[in-house]
Amino acid sequence: MATDKIVSIADLQAAASKILPSSTREFFNSGATDQVTVHENSAAYRKYRILPRVLKDVSNVNTTIPLFGRDIAFPLCVSPAGLQGMAHPDGELATSRACAKYGINMGVSSYANHSVEQITTAGNEVAPIHHVMQLYSMKDREKEKRIIRRAEAAGCKAIFLTADSPVLGVRYNEVRKTFQPPAGLAYPMMEKTSEQIQQQSHDDGFKSFNDDSHSWAREIPWLRSLTKMEIWIKGILTPEDVETAIEYGCDGVIISNHGGRQLDETPATLDVLPACAKVARGRIRIHIDGGIRSGNDIFKALALGAECCWVGRPMLWGLAVS
């Protein structure tokens, strides 16, 4: 019997969910506690309708936008997501190649299963592509410095400092089944071998790396002193924090709640976007992620003030079925 073609992200999610082992599927798909935010991120897009003007010449449409000094093909990039080796052995290498093929940029997680050097090389072998390095504030500042230096040397254009994760979100599915990354996967940017990762729980590992005493005053000037890459804050949900990012001279913000994986019952990112965009306009770049699943969603985010959208899970589902 012929299988149906995958034509939408919902189809892709369904196809990936059939293939993936349940622990991987739940790790990818779930959010924190009651998963209110993970659902509302997507539902927020359904509240808006598109009112078209007709008899417009659409024979030659230009979807490019400038980002990091070069045009990308359309206003969508791939969010940093750790552990892509759980979806496909090539993991982040395949993601980088796909982003390069389609002319968009990619975020590299500090919990990637391949190194930033391998990831940037894989993409650039296909076509010119820009990467950004995602960073958490780390207890081991020397190791954090090494990540920054390696990312810059590998050609990354920006640091995305993820600000919403002083501790790992409470994810019931991970707790219930004691989630553990599968053996054989390493975190080369965190300088951890697969064997070392297996020696502690996922949650303990995160606690031992991440610095929950992080602050604007400590992180931003320190990062500025170390790198010429742009500094973006990922995980902002309020106009007040957009204003603070501007005060600290950051280059951009990602309006994000980590795909609903960190603090549950934070608002959908689309719902806070207009107020954040009002503060940002012209003073700092403003991008968004969380629940974006179609071209219509991208259109709505742009209409409400974002310059560009990023997606996490759709890329993981794509990797799983490829």
Ligand SMILES: Cc1cc2nc3c(=O)[nH]c(=O)nc-3n(C[C@H](O)[C@H](O)[C@H](O)COP(=O)(O)O)c2cc1C
């Ligand atoms: C499996 C998984 C791993 C993730 N790992 C990271 C990470 O290492 N660093 C980070 O800043 N965000 C991480 N994220 C969050 C994404 O960068 C992004 O904010 C989120 O996935 C966007 O929502 P969406 O999945 O609904 O598109 C992860 C998300 C998923 C689903």
Ligand SMILES: CC(C)CC(=O)C(=O)O
């Ligand atoms: C590998 C994880 C620590 C990555 C992450 O940030 C997440 O699961 O949301």
